Ligand SMILES: Nc1ncnc2c1ncn2[C@@H]1O[C@H](COP(=O)(O)OP(=O)(O)OP(=O)(O)O)[C@@H](O)[C@H]1O
């Protein structure tokens with residue numbers, strides 16, 4: 001067994017136990033009152049935090065090794081947008097797909113790229129709590145495929161832009177700050193690049209280039 005599979009196995013086991021703990025705490029809370037209930041709620045919220053960290057850990061460990069195959073990026077984007085569909089609708093966000101039916105194939109790990117794109121989408125959705133517009137664009141540029149995720153949400157201050165990809169940087173109450181470091185790691189492991197353009201109050205544009 002290699003290191004990666006060992007780590008994934010450990011994460012899986014811990015995740016199972018944490019899931020059981022979560023369920024047991026819910027049962028326990030039903031029969032508690034006052035101070036005891038408060039204490040149980042504190043424990044529950046720590047367990048939830050732990051489960052968020054574990055959920056984030058598997059893709060991080062997975063990104064240690066790529067499973068490369070040819071990818072039609074438009075199919076992958078369609079899939080990701082399909083998966084995010086409900087979330088987008090629920091948040092009253094209209095989606096604009098700006099990419100043709102077919103683009104030049106790239107080589108990459110579809111699962112990891114999907115994970116990266118989903119993270120950018122959920123950040124965009126979280127930046128538009130009152131609804132808005134989300135645009136996904138993809139086109140070839142020189143020897144790269146450029147993919148852009150554009151939201152018309154809260155935007156990012158100059159000060160925060162510098163910290164964006166640092167692990168554990170988050171401005172959200174429940175945020176871990178592990179999404180963008182994971183995205184960056186995945187893109188870099190594909191010999192690609194990710195950059196951001198953003199203006200406070202106007203929205204953000206995450207630009208990914210992947211080699212063709
Ligand atoms: N599209 C966006 N619009 C505005 N701010 C953003 C956007 N994407 C990221 N950010 C800022 O960057 C921070 C870090 O993002 P990141 O995805 O790494 O962590 P997070 O979303 O806070 O938590 P999680 O680990 O659950 O993803 C966010 O807390 C937010 O302040």
Ligand SMILES: [Mg+2]
Pocket residue numbers: 119122123179180
């Ligand atoms: Mg995030």
